[in-house]
Amino acid sequence: MKFFVGIVLLSLAAVALADLSCSNVPVDMTTKWIDIKHSCVDAMRKQIQKEIHASYQYLAMAAYFSRDTVNRPGFAEHFFGSAKEEREHALHLIEYLSMRGNLTSGVTNLITSPTVKKSEWSSAVDALTDALNLEAEVTESIRGLIITCETDPDSKYNDYHVSIFST
Numbered sequence: 001m002k003f004f005v006g007i008v009l010l011s012l013a014a015v016a017l018a019d020l021s022c023s024n025v026p027v028d029m030t031t032k033w034i035d036i037k038h039s040c041v042d043a044m045r046k047q048i049q050k051e052i053h054a055s056y057q058y059l060a061m062a063a064y065f066s067r068d069t070v071n072r073p074g075f076a077e078h079f080f081g082s083a084k085e086e087r088e089h090a091l092h093l094i095e096y097l098s099m100r101g102n103l104t105s106g107v108t109n110l111i112t113s114p115t116v117k118k119s120e121w122s123s124a125v126d127a128l129t130d131a132l133n134l135e136a137e138v139t140e141s142i143r144g145l146i147i148t149c150e151t152d153p154d155s156k157y158n159d160y161h162v163s164i165f166s167t
Helices: 002-017 038-066 073-099 124-150
Strands: none
Touching: 038 073, 038 124, 073 124
């Protein structure tokens, strides 16, 4: 009954609003789309590679701690979560490049197969140290990406939106 009443009320509201017209004068704004400059696109592609590499490295860590000879399910779960997070960062950047129209060419070399640096650790502390170093490396790269896109010396435009999509 509530559903039916809601539908009737929405229909009446739609009929009442249909007679309204807008008399606003359009604002004089540029409609030209400002393209991302090459240095920013190149930096974003490198960051995507770093994020994918970090995801693979975390998967290797998770697989190591999932082994029945190591059997550290808490560590495995943590590293599986870290792998997912890094993969999502890469996807955000890919979505941003796509949204801005920069995935019309060169898509085949956007993601290359990363190599895993290490697949075994002598202790949990050793793995956590490697994870901390990897996280610092990726974070440093993100900072560099944002600086490159916001302060492109070849352009009078700054791409401030990339900082939203790179986190």
